[in-house]
Amino acid sequence: MDCVELGATATPRKKIKVLIVDDSAIVRKIFSQELSRQEDIEVVGTAPDPYVAREKIVRLRPDVITLDIEMPRMDGLSFLRKLMKYFPVPAVIVSSLTPKNSEMALEAMECGAVEVLAKPGGSYSVGDMSVQLVEKIRAASQARLSPVQQGGATSPQKPGHAEWSKALRTTTHKIIAMGASTGGTEALKSVLTQMPPTSPGIVVVQHMPPRFTTAFAERLNSLCDIEVREARNGDSVLPGLALVAPGNYHMLLRRSGGTYCVEIKNGPLVCHQRPSVDVLFHSVAQHAGSNALGVIMTGMGKDGAKGLLEMRQAGAHTIAQDEASCVVYGMPREAVRCGAVESVVSLGEIPRTVLRILSS
Amino acid sequence: MPYNILIVDDSRSMRKVIRKVLDLSGFQMGECVEAGNGREALELLESHWIDLVLSDIHMPVMDGIGFIRALRNNQSWSDLPVVFITTESNEDRLQEAMDLGAKGYIRKPFQPEEIRSLLCQIMGESDGVPRAFSDEGCDF
Amino acid sequence: MGFQERSAMKDAISEVLETMFFMFVDFDGDCPGDHYSDCESFISLKNNKGRVDIAFKVREEFARMISANLLGLDELDVTQEDMEDTMKEFANMVGGNYKARFDVNNQWELGIPQFRNLTGTSGDPADAGLLFFCFGRSMGKVEWWNRAC
Numbered sequence: 001m002d003c004v005e006l007g008a009t010a011t012p013r014k015k016i017k018v019l020i021v022d023d024s025a026i027v028r029k030i031f032s033q034e035l036s037r038q039e040d041i042e043v044v045g046t047a048p049d050p051y052v053a054r055e056k057i058v059r060l061r062p063d064v065i066t067l068d069i070e071m072p073r074m075d076g077l078s079f080l081r082k083l084m085k086y087f088p089v090p091a092v093i094v095s096s097l098t099p100k101n102s103e104m105a106l107e108a109m110e111c112g113a114v115e116v117l118a119k120p121g122g123s124y125s126v127g128d129m130s131v132q133l134v135e136k137i138r139a140a141s142q143a144r145l146s147p148v149q150q151g152g153a154t155s156p157q158k159p160g161h162a163e164w165s166k167a168l169r170t171t172t173h174k175i176i177a178m179g180a181s182t183g184g185t186e187a188l189k190s191v192l193t194q195m196p197p198t199s200p201g202i203v204v205v206q207h208m209p210p211r212f213t214t215a216f217a218e219r220l221n222s223l224c225d226i227e228v229r230e231a232r233n234g235d236s237v238l239p240g241l242a243l244v245a246p247g248n249y250h251m252l253l254r255r256s257g258g259t260y261c262v263e264i265k266n267g268p269l270v271c272h273q274r275p276s277v278d279v280l281f282h283s284v285a286q287h288a289g290s291n292a293l294g295v296i297m298t299g300m301g302k303d304g305a306k307g308l309l310e311m312r313q314a315g316a317h318t319i320a321q322d323e324a325s326c327v328v329y330g331m332p333r334e335a336v337r338c339g340a341v342e343s344v345v346s347l348g349e350i351p352r353t354v355l356r357i358l359s360s
Numbered sequence: 361m362p363y364n365i366l367i368v369d370d371s372r373s374m375r376k377v378i379r380k381v382l383d384l385s386g387f388q389m390g391e392c393v394e395a396g397n398g399r400e401a402l403e404l405l406e407s408h409w410i411d412l413v414l415s416d417i418h419m420p421v422m423d424g425i426g427f428i429r430a431l432r433n434n435q436s437w438s439d440l441p442v443v444f445i446t447t448e449s450n451e452d453r454l455q456e457a458m459d460l461g462a463k464g465y466i467r468k469p470f471q472p473e474e475i476r477s478l479l480c481q482i483m484g485e486s487d488g489v490p491r492a493f494s495d496e497g498c499d500f
Numbered sequence: 501m502g503f504q505e506r507s508a509m510k511d512a513i514s515e516v517l518e519t520m521f522f523m524f525v526d527f528d529g530d531c532p533g534d535h536y537s538d539c540e541s542f543i544s545l546k547n548n549k550g551r552v553d554i555a556f557k558v559r560e561e562f563a564r565m566i567s568a569n570l571l572g573l574d575e576l577d578v579t580q581e582d583m584e585d586t587m588k589e590f591a592n593m594v595g596g597n598y599k600a601r602f603d604v605n606n607q608w609e610l611g612i613p614q615f616r617n618l619t620g621t622s623g624d625p626a627d628a629g630l631l632f633f634c635f636g637r638s639m640g641k642v643e644w645w646n647r648a649c
Contacts, residue, residue, distance in 0.1 A: 054409065055362070055390075078439055085436050086409040370612070371589040373582060376571055377520070418592070420612050447596025450606040467600075468593045469519035 015042040016141040019062035021053040022046070022094065023071050027119070031066060034130040041137060050079040057087050064140045066133070067113070069095045069104050077107055084112035090140035092117055092133075095212075102215035109185045114143040114327055118209035132209075135272055139182040139300035142328045174200040174291050174358065175237055175253070175260055177284045177311070179277025181207040181299025183327025185216060187347055188297070192242055194351040195226050200293075200358070201237035202226070203245075203253060203262060203284070205275045207299065210247030217244040233264040245275035252283035260288065271303035277331070281307025290315030293357055295350060296341070298326040302334040309340035317357045318342045319350060362390030363483065364408065368401040368415035368427065369394075369445070374468075378414055378445060378475070385476040398427025405437060412483060414475075417446040417457065425453065428460045441482055445470065505602075509630055509642060512597035520593065521566040525632040525639065535631060535641045537618050539563055541587035543595040544611035545603075550648045552608075554598070555629075556591055557618060558640030563587050588613035594642075 018041055020031045028046040035041045044060045047053035049071055057065065065083075069076040080091060091113040095101040105116045115136040120129045176199070180188055184206045195202070208216060213230055220228040220242070231243035231251055237260040245251035250270070252263045263283075270276035277296070281304055284292045294311040296304045298321055312318045318341050320332035325347035335341050345353045365382065367375045375394045382389055393408050395401035399422040401415070413431075417424035424444055431437040444457055444465040454465055463482045466474050510527050517523045537557035545552040560583070567586035568575040591613040599608050629643035 051362075051411075075439070081436055082409055086407075371585050371592070373567065373570055373585040374589050380572055418596075418610055418612065447592050447610060449596055449600030449603065452606050468596065469516045471519060 015040055016064055016137060017042055017044045017060065017062045018137055019044055019053065019056055019060060019065045020046040021050070021065055021071075022068040023048050024068070027068070027094070030126060031133065034126075034133060035137070038134055041134065050074040050076075053079070054083075054087075057083070057089060062089060064090050064092060064137050066092045066094050066117070066137070067108075069093050069101060069108055077104060077111060080108055080111045080113060084145070088112070088145045090114050090143040090145060092136045092140050094119060097121060097209070097211045099211070099215065102212045103219070105212055106185065106215055106219050112145060114140050114145075114182050116208060116212055118212070131272070135300075136182075139328055139330075142300055142330065143182060144327060174293065175284070175288050176200055176202045176293045176295065176354065177204075177253070177280055177288075178202065178295040178297065179205045179280065179299075179304040179307075179331070180297035181273075181277075181301065181303065181328070181331060183298040187321065187325075187327070189220060189223065190347055191295075191297075191350045192220055192224050192226065192228060195224065195242070195354075197225050197240040199226055200239055201260065202242035203231070203237060203251065203280060204242055205245045205251060205277045205280045205304075207273050207275070207277075207303070208247050210249075213244055213247040220244070231262050231264055234261055236261045245280065248274055250275050250279045252279060253287050254283070255287045271301060273301075273303050277304030278307040281311050285310035285314040285316065288314075288316070292316040293354060294318045295321075295354070296332050296335045297321040297347075297350075298328055298330075298332070300328045300330040302331065304331050305334035305338050305340055308335045309338050312340050312342065319353055319357075320344050321350065322346050362388045363411040364391040365389055365393070366401060366404060366408065366410045366413045366415075367392065367394045368396075368398065368413060368419070368424070370396050370416065370419045372396075374416070374445075381472045381475050382479075385472065385479075387476075387479065396421075398422030398424060398430065401427055402430055405431075405440075410440065412479075413440060413442045414445055415442060417444055417448045417453065425457060425460070428457060428462060432460055443478060443482065445475070505644075506630060508601040509594075509598055509644070512594050512601060513632060513642065516590065516593045516597055517566070520570060521590070522569045523566060523634065525634050527630060527632055535638055537640065539583070539587060539615065539617050541584075541591040541613055541615045543591040543613040545595060545599050545608045546611060547607045547609065550646060552644055552646050554591065554595055554642065554644040556587065556594070556640060556642050558587070562634070562639040566590060584615045588615050 018035060020028050022028050032043045035043050044062055045056045047056050092115040093105050093108045093113045094117050095105045096119040117132055117136050120126045188206060217228050217230040226240050226242055228242045230246050235243055243262055249264045250267050254261050254263050270279050281294055292311055294308050294316050296308050308318050320335050320341040322344050323329040326332060336344060343353055367378050369375045379392055393404050395404050397419040415424045415427060428442050431440055441463045443463050446465060447468045448454055464478050466478060517525055538560040540555055540557045542553060542555040563583040564575050564578050567578045567582045570586050571582060595610055599610060629641045631638050631641045633639060
């Protein structure tokens with residue numbers, strides 16, 4: 001299995017070898033420049049098209065590639081599919097912020113890419129992008145490309161509607177909060193596609209650039225029994241509905257009379273992220289207390305650990321995705337380490353565990 | 361810009377001839393692998409990243425039609441360009457191959473130039489496709 | 501075999517040999533009768549009513565020559581395997597070419613070619629087939645039969 005062990009000790013690590021695949025000479029130059037400033041990253045090469053990229057991947061064995069999804073000479077997706085088949089390597093998708101490209105980027109995640117990065121444009125500057133680029137390359141370098149039990153299709157058994165409705169009879173006031181990062185798009189898809197229309201309201205933070213979160217919510221909505229949409233400020237959290245935090249904004253849970261709703265707001269990056277899982281979980285701990293159920297899933301870093309601990313201390317049940325099924329076992333590990341987690345389960349077991357907790 | 365080629369033909373001689381024709385035509389060849397029938401070709405594709413397939417139709421075990429059908433049913437290879445080099449003269453069958461997405465066919469016996477010009481058309485100078493042939497030209 | 505079939509077979513052999521084996525043969529030579537062959541490749545054409553078996557019985561010298569020409573090798577470097585393979589491909593191409601000349605309705609199927617070594621003189625009467633010559637020397641003989649199903 002092509003997996004990079006996540007060492008707990010901070011031994012001096014080898015540099016992350018990066019290959020930049022992009023048809024734009026300017027992008028290749030900017031990326032090379034920005035990345036060469038990092039001590040832990042080495043750009044081993046660049047490629048203007050998939051054919052050259054293949055040659056260099058075979059020859060230079062990069063740890064991570066950045067891949068422009070819109071290349072002229074070969075459809076970026078077919079390239080990625082082949083790459084994952086013949087020379088699996090963690091890929092960071094670089095895409096501009098158009099709806100079509102957002103969809104392609106999501107498809108790329110389904111093909112095995114682990115991160116997506118927005119090309120600079122509009123108010124989103126090269127500087128903003130550089131920070132993200134470095135973060136995402138570091139996260140991708142930690143990714144295991146074939147986590148155990150990937151996706152819902154291989155999960156043991158989808159709980160039947162009868163089981164759910166029994167469990168959910170008295171749970172209309174409950175809410176489920178989920179947070180994920182690297183590898184999260186596929187993990188969330190696997191969990192949310194198993195949730196029934198009678199599910200308690202769900203609030204989700206997935207680290208992703210704006211627009212991509214829109215496309216992600218739309219994609220999930222087309223696949224799930226529940227309704228999934230990108231959250232707007234003031235949206236109520238209702239049974240059978242999942243709200244996905246929009247990229248570049250924080251999402252917080254609020255109480256409004258007898259129900260919950262979300263507040264979407266700007267603010268500083270938390271744990272290098274916006275939306276931040278910690279921000280969401282913190283607000284859930286404050287407003288929903290023991291009515292909430294928190295799930296922390298695959299991803300690099302620490303975002304969500306602190307918030308999940310607050311949730312647990314407020315009486316909420318908490319679940320972390322286990323190491324074997326994670327693309328990057330970072331956020332769940334941190335949550336486990338600080339004592340925020342009640343149950344550690346594999347990706348495929350998350351829906352069943354949620355069901356068990358809700359029915360007890 | 362080297363291309364990786366898969367040659368599928370139950371005749372070893374024919375595979376050699378096709379390989380030679382590609383060499384002499386200045387085709388930018390990367391890896392070149394050979395299979396004796398469609399089944400073997402599918403197995404080779406599991407471990408080789410191929411850019412172009414040149415295949416016979418009449419073959420034992422799995423013929424060219426069965427082979428291209430299997431390719432089209434697999435997402436990894438659904439867009440893999442396939443050219444048939446065949447003695448097949450049955451128009452219906454050749455049409456079937458084209459309907460399954462073959463890029464073209466060449467009837468045996470062939471002139472080397474026929475292969476070069478068809479491949480030029482498919483992988484050659486057209487816009488947005490990397491050049492498949494070297495500048496030195498061909499050496500037939 | 502009728503005149504048309506003999507003529508189609510001549511054209512098929514000539515076209516295949518000239519295009520892919522860089523060789524020219526003719527079909528008028530000395531009286532045959534006792535054609536000597538070392539090996540044979542054969543192929544069948546089938547339809548729902550019957551089949552045509554075509555056999556190419558040739559001297560090793562011929563098999564070696566066409567193998568060397570096809571593969572771009574020196575005749576001395578041609579192996580037995582090369583010859584078998586080349587002879588099968590020769591049968592395949594001539595069979596396909598012959599079929600294309602009369603099978604306008606696409607009713608015939610070309611089979612998979614086969615090969616075997618022979619010893620000695622063909623016992624079949626000369627008129628069951630067609631002899632072909634290279635520089636006046638008989639090189640091989642093609643025989644074909646229509647068989648009912």
